[in-house]
Amino acid sequence: MRDLSALAASRKAWWLYAAVLLALPLLIRGEYPRHLLVLSLLFALLASGLNLMLGYVGYLPFGYLIFFAIGGYTSTLLAVDWGVSFWLGWIAAGALAGAFALLIGAPSLLLRGPYFAITTLAFAEIGSLVLNNWVDVTRGPMGIPGIPQPRVPLPGGGAFVFDTTLSWYYLLLGMLVLALAVLHRLLHSRIGDAFDAIRENEELAEAVGVPTFRYKMLGFAISAVIGGLAGSAYAHYITIITPDLSGFYFVLTTFTMVIIGGEGTMAGPVLGAVLFTVLPEALRGAQQWRMVIYGALMVAGIVFMPRGLHGLASDWSRRLGRGEPR
Amino acid sequence: MSLLELRGVAKRFGGLKAVDGIDLSVTEGTISGLIGPNGSGKTTLFNLITGFHRVSAGTIRFDGVEIQRLAIHRIAQLGLARTFQKTTVFPQLSALENVRIGMFMRTRAGALASMAQTRAEQRERAQSRLKAGEILEFLGLGAAAETAAKNLPFGLLRRLGIAIALAAQPRLLLMDEPAAGLNPEETRDLMHTLRHIRERGVTLLLVEHDMKLVMGICERICVIDQGQRIAEGTPQEVSRDPDVVRVYLGEDLDL
Amino acid sequence: MDVFLEQAANGVVIGITYALVAIGLTLIYGILEVINMAQGTLYMLGAYSAYVLVAYLHVDYFAAVLLSVPIAGAMGLVMERLSVTPLLGRHHVVFLLSTFGAAVVAENLVLIAFGPDALPLDSPIARTVQGVGGIIFITQQKVFVLLAGVLAIAALAQFIRRGRLGKAMRAVAADRDTAALMGIDVRQVYRLAFFIGAGISGAAGALMGAVYSIEPMMGNLVLLKSFVVVIMGGMGSLPGAFLGGLILGLAESLGGAYLTIEYKDAFGLVAMIAVLLLRPQGLLGRKGLQ
Numbered sequence: 001m002r003d004l005s006a007l008a009a010s011r012k013a014w015w016l017y018a019a020v021l022l023a024l025p026l027l028i029r030g031e032y033p034r035h036l037l038v039l040s041l042l043f044a045l046l047a048s049g050l051n052l053m054l055g056y057v058g059y060l061p062f063g064y065l066i067f068f069a070i071g072g073y074t075s076t077l078l079a080v081d082w083g084v085s086f087w088l089g090w091i092a093a094g095a096l097a098g099a100f101a102l103l104i105g106a107p108s109l110l111l112r113g114p115y116f117a118i119t120t121l122a123f124a125e126i127g128s129l130v131l132n133n134w135v136d137v138t139r140g141p142m143g144i145p146g147i148p149q150p151r152v153p154l155p156g157g158g159a160f161v162f163d164t165t166l167s168w169y170y171l172l173l174g175m176l177v178l179a180l181a182v183l184h185r186l187l188h189s190r191i192g193d194a195f196d197a198i199r200e201n202e203e204l205a206e207a208v209g210v211p212t213f214r215y216k217m218l219g220f221a222i223s224a225v226i227g228g229l230a231g232s233a234y235a236h237y238i239t240i241i242t243p244d245l246s247g248f249y250f251v252l253t254t255f256t257m258v259i260i261g262g263e264g265t266m267a268g269p270v271l272g273a274v275l276f277t278v279l280p281e282a283l284r285g286a287q288q289w290r291m292v293i294y295g296a297l298m299v300a301g302i303v304f305m306p307r308g309l310h311g312l313a314s315d316w317s318r319r320l321g322r323g324e325p326r
Numbered sequence: 327m328s329l330l331e332l333r334g335v336a337k338r339f340g341g342l343k344a345v346d347g348i349d350l351s352v353t354e355g356t357i358s359g360l361i362g363p364n365g366s367g368k369t370t371l372f373n374l375i376t377g378f379h380r381v382s383a384g385t386i387r388f389d390g391v392e393i394q395r396l397a398i399h400r401i402a403q404l405g406l407a408r409t410f411q412k413t414t415v416f417p418q419l420s421a422l423e424n425v426r427i428g429m430f431m432r433t434r435a436g437a438l439a440s441m442a443q444t445r446a447e448q449r450e451r452a453q454s455r456l457k458a459g460e461i462l463e464f465l466g467l468g469a470a471a472e473t474a475a476k477n478l479p480f481g482l483l484r485r486l487g488i489a490i491a492l493a494a495q496p497r498l499l500l501m502d503e504p505a506a507g508l509n510p511e512e513t514r515d516l517m518h519t520l521r522h523i524r525e526r527g528v529t530l531l532l533v534e535h536d537m538k539l540v541m542g543i544c545e546r547i548c549v550i551d552q553g554q555r556i557a558e559g560t561p562q563e564v565s566r567d568p569d570v571v572r573v574y575l576g577e578d579l580d581l
Numbered sequence: 582m583d584v585f586l587e588q589a590a591n592g593v594v595i596g597i598t599y600a601l602v603a604i605g606l607t608l609i610y611g612i613l614e615v616i617n618m619a620q621g622t623l624y625m626l627g628a629y630s631a632y633v634l635v636a637y638l639h640v641d642y643f644a645a646v647l648l649s650v651p652i653a654g655a656m657g658l659v660m661e662r663l664s665v666t667p668l669l670g671r672h673h674v675v676f677l678l679s680t681f682g683a684a685v686v687a688e689n690l691v692l693i694a695f696g697p698d699a700l701p702l703d704s705p706i707a708r709t710v711q712g713v714g715g716i717i718f719i720t721q722q723k724v725f726v727l728l729a730g731v732l733a734i735a736a737l738a739q740f741i742r743r744g745r746l747g748k749a750m751r752a753v754a755a756d757r758d759t760a761a762l763m764g765i766d767v768r769q770v771y772r773l774a775f776f777i778g779a780g781i782s783g784a785a786g787a788l789m790g791a792v793y794s795i796e797p798m799m800g801n802l803v804l805l806k807s808f809v810v811v812i813m814g815g816m817g818s819l820p821g822a823f824l825g826g827l828i829l830g831l832a833e834s835l836g837g838a839y840l841t842i843e844y845k846d847a848f849g850l851v852a853m854i855a856v857l858l859l860r861p862q863g864l865l866g867r868k869g870l871q
Contacts, residue, residue, distance in 0.1 A: 299664045
């Protein structure tokens, strides 16, 4: 009986969340705050992809941001050089990022944790070198400006163009909800069981019959696909792309979001993304101080909050709320 | 019918011959033991059978199928389970979840069906939770079902390790020093448990150092020393074997 | 032929720098089992320490190089105290992130303090060209880097092989628990290892900084290169780090001259990936510290 009312309460809660999320950009006026909302959603998507590998499979893909860059450049080049629509380009971006993950993962996932991390970093560095130096294709460090925004042809002629923060907000909200829904299903399935087993004790997982390499590859690929989709969206939103999408700033920011927000939970990276998109504005300092603070927060986060903010929050609610035995 | 059959199995680590041409066979439905002093190669042999090491020579047949070149998870899928010396569990998951995941290969649903959460898949999930609960009860862990594995006391942890191995409904269960660290009363409990496990249709092969347990419960014993088999037979035969006595000279042979 | 020799000479010089940083990395890994993502940052901090000494305090360059060792070492200790010690006992992977965080903090503090532009670290012999055997012409500074580097490595090797502390370090690297039972203060050894590892990287920075110039991000690529070296030479192997460093330096220099300048940084990375897959223990490596 108690369970049912709890269920009802959470159902109502979902309606409330949905209503708030849908109404939010209408309530918040001003381009800049809405821009921050869009960025939050973008980073939430990116961080969720990272979280799949880091928090659920339990492997640290230091080179993860290369998929962000690959996705961005794929749909950019398709749009700018070949006139492909964003919608197709977006899917291609995810697909190509996933393909590269299989390529990179095949050797890298044979290695233990820290070596996997460094190897992905090496691959990412190689990728970065290519993006910077293969000027004929990527235009090098200067990047590619003038990326066309997504458009939807309308029945009466003409088209709806995604050129406002408002429209992008809803587009990205849709993408994020889709991604999280897929992740949720994934993690509550047999695949999620395999991930849990691998993360908690890979040796034992093998001994109970989990083909760990196969599942690690799957997790890595899906994680990369999400990163690639985020990259594509980012490129078409900002309308310019440069190789620093796989650079230091993005790496640090994304990892900090996941760690502080709470890896191993679905809400954690979203929380982290919002926090670390909005917070810098409160600080308003030069970008260097931002990096100092992020770095310090990351260290502090790892030392003091092993389960991130979300872990802290759920610990408190458990202790305060139902008084369950530990 | 020989469930497990080793022929001429050898393993070299660099210049060191850890296992030097061992023949061994385990009959289905029995409890067998593999004993030897420290450094005799029994742990290496154990790891060879379960796929954690590659053999340098020889064949290992499980139910007629050659397994010495198979990956660990493939061997497990064929019905060969193992426990670990350093008790190995999934620390942050509950005891129930530990066992449920141990059933991983027993669930039939494919990856995509699993994601779609079809009716069949949901039924299977509910069933495996029930089965997991049953295994926990069988091993006296029922009360600890919702406790995180890392919070369990050592003795229960041990039993959880066994529960996870049993979850996969193996035909052969290899146990790596199951009596290590147990006092005599706990060892007696273990013997009861092992007999019950055998009654459920699981063949057991114990790799042990503790003579009391092995002599007390195994029907056939194989003794190895320095990578070679030095005796094989019933506990009575083995305990009378002069080679065995020599090797265990100074050990408390309390027969 | 001249080009070849000159590039080879350059390669050896750069190689020694890689070796020094890699030795620091491998020392820390061998003893603490921590992969220090801030190793490149410590290299940079050594360079900037020397710069401050020379440019602001008018200290003689050679003295500055010597001083950069304890200064970088001390900074390493601070990092260790904040981002390593509190996490001891936890999963390997957390150290990658925490030391990475520490590296970012340090790098950006330097960036804020000194600005992003390259600064010159003045050495009296930076521009004097030295003829070697009448064939190779390189600056005396480069010769100095090479000699100082080799000297430092030799001194460290002796220290580890002979000294009481060196023996303690090797004991902890081989088996920490046994070492503790033998009465060795493991935490002390950890700090010592970090101090030396940081100091030697800092020295490399001070040496190399005078060859070209210094800038806040100079440590990033060096970090990656030192991974390459350590993995090729074997984790925990000092001779491996030494040889690996030289080989990488040569490969990059010659490869950059004859094959492709833009992708020369990729050589090492590709080699590292290959080694990790084919011979994970490295070309020379074994367990423990040698």
